[in-house]
Amino acid sequence: MDSLLEFAKGPLFRFSFAVMILGLIRVFILSLINGFEAKSKAKDKVIPKNFVTKLTLGFILPIRAFRVKPVYSFISILFHIGLLLTPILLFDHALLFDNSIGFSWLNISLSGTIASNLTLFTISAGILLIILRISDKKSRFISRKQDFLWPLLLLVPFITGYVCGNVVISPLTYKTFLTIHILSGDLIFILIPLTKIAHCVLLPISQWITARAWKFVPEAGENIEKILGKEGQKL
Amino acid sequence: MVAEKIKTKQKSTVKIPEMKYNIEKTPDSDRVTQFLNIFAAILKESNYRAALDQYTKVSAKCARCTTVCHVYHATQDVRDIPCYRSELLLSVYRRYFSFEGSLYARIFGGFELTEEHISKMQYSFWNCTACRKCLLECPSGIDHGLITHLTRYILSEMKLTPRALVISTREQLFGLTENTSAIPLIALKNSIEFLEEELFEAFGVNIKFPLDVEDAEYIFFAPVSDYLMEAETLMGIATVLHTAGVSWTIGSKYFDAINYGLFYSDLVLGRVLNKMEEEVKRLRAKKVLIGECGHATRSATFLKTFWHGDDNPEIVNILQLTHKLVMEGKIKIDPDKIKEKVTYHDPCNIARQNWIVKEPREILKSFCRNYVEMYPGGADNYCCGGGSGLVSIDEIRKYRTTIAGQKKAEQIQQTGAHYIVAPCANCKKQIRETLTDNNLDGELIGLHDLILKAIVIKGAKQDG
Numbered sequence A: 001m002d003s004l005l006e007f008a009k010g011p012l013f014r015f016s017f018a019v020m021i022l023g024l025i026r027v028f029i030l031s032l033i034n035g036f037e038a039k040s041k042a043k044d045k046v047i048p049k050n051f052v053t054k055l056t057l058g059f060i061l062p063i064r065a066f067r068v069k070p071v072y073s074f075i076s077i078l079f080h081i082g083l084l085l086t087p088i089l090l091f092d093h094a095l096l097f098d099n100s101i102g103f104s105w106l107n108i109s110l111s112g113t114i115a116s117n118l119t120l121f122t123i124s125a126g127i128l129l130i131i132l133r134i135s136d137k138k139s140r141f142i143s144r145k146q147d148f149l150w151p152l153l154l155l156v157p158f159i160t161g162y163v164c165g166n167v168v169i170s171p172l173t174y175k176t177f178l179t180i181h182i183l184s185g186d187l188i189f190i191l192i193p194l195t196k197i198a199h200c201v202l203l204p205i206s207q208w209i210t211a212r213a214w215k216f217v218p219e220a221g222e223n224i225e226k227i228l229g230k231e232g233q234k235l
Numbered sequence B: 001m002v003a004e005k006i007k008t009k010q011k012s013t014v015k016i017p018e019m020k021y022n023i024e025k026t027p028d029s030d031r032v033t034q035f036l037n038i039f040a041a042i043l044k045e046s047n048y049r050a051a052l053d054q055y056t057k058v059s060a061k062c063a064r065c066t067t068v069c070h071v072y073h074a075t076q077d078v079r080d081i082p083c084y085r086s087e088l089l090l091s092v093y094r095r096y097f098s099f100e101g102s103l104y105a106r107i108f109g110g111f112e113l114t115e116e117h118i119s120k121m122q123y124s125f126w127n128c129t130a131c132r133k134c135l136l137e138c139p140s141g142i143d144h145g146l147i148t149h150l151t152r153y154i155l156s157e158m159k160l161t162p163r164a165l166v167i168s169t170r171e172q173l174f175g176l177t178e179n180t181s182a183i184p185l186i187a188l189k190n191s192i193e194f195l196e197e198e199l200f201e202a203f204g205v206n207i208k209f210p211l212d213v214e215d216a217e218y219i220f221f222a223p224v225s226d227y228l229m230e231a232e233t234l235m236g237i238a239t240v241l242h243t244a245g246v247s248w249t250i251g252s253k254y255f256d257a258i259n260y261g262l263f264y265s266d267l268v269l270g271r272v273l274n275k276m277e278e279e280v281k282r283l284r285a286k287k288v289l290i291g292e293c294g295h296a297t298r299s300a301t302f303l304k305t306f307w308h309g310d311d312n313p314e315i316v317n318i319l320q321l322t323h324k325l326v327m328e329g330k331i332k333i334d335p336d337k338i339k340e341k342v343t344y345h346d347p348c349n350i351a352r353q354n355w356i357v358k359e360p361r362e363i364l365k366s367f368c369r370n371y372v373e374m375y376p377g378g379a380d381n382y383c384c385g386g387g388s389g390l391v392s393i394d395e396i397r398k399y400r401t402t403i404a405g406q407k408k409a410e411q412i413q414q415t416g417a418h419y420i421v422a423p424c425a426n427c428k429k430q431i432r433e434t435l436t437d438n439n440l441d442g443e444l445i446g447l448h449d450l451i452l453k454a455i456v457i458k459g460a461k462q463d464g
């Protein structure tokens, strides 16, 4: 157990964290390249900037979120805030970062009650989101496996983390929970760039990419006819 | 209340009419291979890959888009959920054209494109009116209008486009009349002459529809069906331009603004615009003026893409020009003429990106005392239900007016307006049919039709 724990919070943590960062950089850069390639191939390069900005900021900030499904949006926003703040700002996490990558933010980290309340908020929001997804016919119909599994997986480190930090348990149980806590965290890091969670870096450029894709390549239509051997055909 | 009535009537008694459009004969070779080959060619040459790559990675499946789609609103059929429909194409992209997807499929298996899947796409993507309202609510930034456009493009290369649209487009590109309504030049001239006579009779003033004037400020392209169906709109436009002394012309060689390419094919879009380009160059007009038509205006903005050279002309919609003329005081409209309640329907193609939204409102408010907004309106408007070419498919009229047009019918009823102003040839036909088929009150009218009723013309005889 001890060696597994050491492995999970040492080398595996460093590895998975690196996979996440490099993976996210990769998907982001690929999307950027796609967008700029579209720009270079298009003849008309002017996109509706105000519209793109309005929608992009509208969902990042997220002022537009409440226009429809306000309850769902509110819970989802709480969940996102919890997901982002808790892992980063928790004192013990800051310490972990300090120990393993030699860089941290110990002085602004959260400890004690704020952190555990935030964790509880996040757990409740996550559970509510799953319930909403399952109970609504529309959401259920369009959901893939990962849409149900992600919130579940995300809750694992939160629940185990909460237990370790707030419940009096035997040292062995504590260690087991802590190991699960860290292992699940590592797994999440690795999966982030490969799944829909990549939206954490991709969202800011979605609207821009859409606007770019609407700018067509002048010769594309005729070239496609050539590739398909339909040159000169009349529709 | 009335809206409620329509809704309950819909839900309880009316079955969803089939949305099955007719196509021309399809070639019988392997459709799956065909689809993939076409998709591959399009991805190679065009800019769609950027969007598909992004969308397959970010889709949150949050179902927000279901709250605003007028089609889903009416059918409550999960297959009409925007995100579900787009996934039909995205799943093909992911499986066959993305690195991760094809790798995954090789190891674990999973989705395979089938005949059945193609049939599903064939109808589903013509259920969507490509109004792009759902884009406004999608936190992932997925533009279902773009996906619909692209899928229809692929389908069109397999000859799975509604026959009505193909026949019109073929006439426009290769036919003798070179327009979607197959109006011969002689008939156009007759129609123009008739309109001029009507105007003279009404006002005692010679208001012209100039034909083939070289070096004019504006060359005017109307959705050509206006010459058959919207005489008042055209007379209104001619009167506005005459009164303000605008230099304009219609080209006799090519005069149709309709471009179904925006709905189903980039190839068609470009070819039609190249015809427009030729005519603009032939008459050396400075700017392109598009009549009351949303899709025609938006598709004309692609002139910049398809124009040979960099001297592409400015595209102006008649609402923008008339607005400018009203604001500059170059035309006067009598504010005491229109006493009825007036409301305004925003055509998606000019309103969705908040492009031409304030202009028509300012024009209307300048002379309609009893103007009410439709809710929601402007960039948030609902589609008339006939968008993206649906209105031209007569065999699906029932679907259009009872399903796709249901939300618009509710909105119109809520305003209680007498005049419903819709400055778009598509919206006009669709809303008129919706009013008839649902036994609703109200008169559908073009913006310039209404202006014609109240414009002050110098030297005009006094009417009663």
Ligand code: SF4
Pocket: B068, B069, B070, B071, B072, B081, B082, B127, B128, B129, B130, B131, B132, B133, B134, B135, B144, B145, B383
């Ligand atoms: S584009 Fe319009 S019709 Fe199509 S899915 Fe979106 S809201 Fe519905």
Ligand code: SF4
Pocket: A142, B059, B060, B061, B062, B063, B064, B065, B066, B082, B083, B137, B138, B139, B140, B141, B142
């Ligand atoms: S709003 Fe966007 S992400 Fe959410 S279900 Fe619809 S298309 Fe998918």
